[in-house]
Amino acid sequence: MEKSPDYDVVIAGGGPAGSTAAYLLAGFGYRVALLEKQRYPRNKVCGGCLSQKSVRFLDRVFHLPLPALRQEGLIDSTGNGYALYIESRRVLAGALAEPFYFTRRERYDACLARKAAEAGAEVHEGVAVTAINHARRTVTTSDGDRYAARVIIGADGIHSRVRRSFPVAAVDPEEWKRNLGWALELTIPRREVEALATGDGAIPLCNDLATPHLVFAACRWGYGWVFPNREEIIVGIGGLLRKNRKDFPGQFAEFLKAIGLGAFADLKPAGYPLPFGNYIPAPAHEATLLVGDAGGFASPILGEGIFYAHRTAELAAHAVDRHLTTGAPPGETYIALLNRRLIPELEAEAALRNLIYRCLDNRMHLPLMAFMKATNSRVIDAVQGSRSFRGFRRDDDLHTAIW
Numbered sequence: 001m002e003k004s005p006d007y008d009v010v011i012a013g014g015g016p017a018g019s020t021a022a023y024l025l026a027g028f029g030y031r032v033a034l035l036e037k038q039r040y041p042r043n044k045v046c047g048g049c050l051s052q053k054s055v056r057f058l059d060r061v062f063h064l065p066l067p068a069l070r071q072e073g074l075i076d077s078t079g080n081g082y083a084l085y086i087e088s089r090r091v092l093a094g095a096l097a098e099p100f101y102f103t104r105r106e107r108y109d110a111c112l113a114r115k116a117a118e119a120g121a122e123v124h125e126g127v128a129v130t131a132i133n134h135a136r137r138t139v140t141t142s143d144g145d146r147y148a149a150r151v152i153i154g155a156d157g158i159h160s161r162v163r164r165s166f167p168v169a170a171v172d173p174e175e176w177k178r179n180l181g182w183a184l185e186l187t188i189p190r191r192e193v194e195a196l197a198t199g200d201g202a203i204p205l206c207n208d209l210a211t212p213h214l215v216f217a218a219c220r221w222g223y224g225w226v227f228p229n230r231e232e233i234i235v236g237i238g239g240l241l242r243k244n245r246k247d248f249p250g251q252f253a254e255f256l257k258a259i260g261l262g263a264f265a266d267l268k269p270a271g272y273p274l275p276f277g278n279y280i281p282a283p284a285h286e287a288t289l290l291v292g293d294a295g296g297f298a299s300p301i302l303g304e305g306i307f308y309a310h311r312t313a314e315l316a317a318h319a320v321d322r323h324l325t326t327g328a329p330p331g332e333t334y335i336a337l338l339n340r341r342l343i344p345e346l347e348a349e350a351a352l353r354n355l356i357y358r359c360l361d362n363r364m365h366l367p368l369m370a371f372m373k374a375t376n377s378r379v380i381d382a383v384q385g386s387r388s389f390r391g392f393r394r395d396d397d398l399h400t401a402i403w
């Protein structure tokens with residue numbers, strides 16, 4: 001049955017991207033339907049690491065400063081230091097000027113969807129988008145309903161049904177696959193880690209298991225991570241799919257051994273694709289826009305995607321607002337905003353990524369270590385969002401300006 005009256009905007013997917021778009025557009029006064037195929041609280045395979053640029057976004061856009069994030073239970077733990085390895089060699093370690101935070105996605109995503117509902121969006125849970133008619137601007141759902149809208153936003157994650165409805169000319173499948181990542185991740189209760197860690201791995205984890213560890217070359221064109229949560233330790237590897245293929249399980253077992261957690265090598269990690277530099281340069285077709293993982297937006301070096309989900313959704317929401325107020329084509333405005341505010345940054349980060357991984361491929365570890373030591377604090381600032389990856393210049397507007 002066609003839902004009537006029509007919506008201004010229908011959003012497929014209620015992760016960080018979808019909830020951001022819904023929250024902003026409902027706040028602008030539009031009639032918004034957010035369709036989420038699962039029910040909250042729902043989990044998402046993720047390390048849950050929030051850089052400062054994400055934390056600042058939550059404050060600026062959702063009016064959730066750090067104390068409010070804590071109050072909402074969104075900050076599970078804090079990483080005040082870090083350790084970075086190439087294979088088993090410690091290259092950098094120390095205290096961070098500003099911490100990384102770790103969240104639990106089931107809480108994070110449920111909270112942001114609730115915020116969208118409080119702003120006035122209709123949040124429909126347990127409703128999957130099954131088909132999109134771009135010309136008619138309608139989506140059909142798993143329960144047979146059809147929603148008509150003036151704009152459709154695809155925020156339905158890496159497997160996006162909305163993206164798959166785009167013509168090949170808009171989303172080149174070969175390009176998409178070229179920079180598609182894959183990750184394996186295991187969440188292990190802290191008490192089990194404490195009981196079974198052997199401490200004899202080549203990479204010694206600190207005693208209190210409080211320091212985030214990154215290990216380059218744990219897989220090809222990717223890295224391994226150990227992230228501390230309050231009750232759990234999250235261990236993962238992620239890298240370019242085409243460079244690793246079937247090697248991931250073996251590399252993951254090796255990584256567990258290297259960090260002294262070989263006792264957990266029999267456990268089956270969760271496997272999940274992740275964008276790794278495969279963003280779609282023009283993620284719009286007719287009046288449908290792709291945001292977040294659906295458009296491949298994530299850090300090409302780290303695969304950090306939560307911030308990019310928020311930020312692309314923010315840019316899309318402003319493009320939609322302009323469309324609904326002036327008639328300007330939403331896709332053109334969105335692509336212009338991405339080109340102005342985000343894609344140059346992703347390109348610069350991808351160039352750095354290529355340099356790092358080419359050095360690793362060619363075992364140029366010594367020059368790479370020298371480079372990492374020389375640029376360390378600036379790269380951390382760029383990841384945290386206070387510097388640009390373009391020349392590492394300071395830029396306070398980098399992740400906040402819209403027009």
Ligand SMILES: Cc1cc2nc3c(=O)[nH]c(=O)nc-3n(C[C@H](O)[C@H](O)[C@H](O)COP(=O)(O)OP(=O)(O)OC[C@H]3O[C@@H](n4cnc5c(N)ncnc54)[C@H](O)[C@@H]3O)c2cc1C
Nearest residue numbers: 013015016017037047048049128129156157292293305306
């Ligand atoms: C192993 C791993 C570790 C990661 N670690 C980090 C990290 O530490 N920090 C970080 O910033 N990023 C991390 N990422 C990336 C991050 O998880 C994603 O970039 C982020 O979740 C993207 O948000 P999103 O809203 O675009 O998509 P998602 O979070 O995937 O949300 C999409 C939503 O759409 C819904 N959906 C799907 N299909 C439909 C449909 N047909 N109809 C309706 N709803 C639908 C899904 O149920 C889901 O709720 C990691 C990724 C992986 C795989």
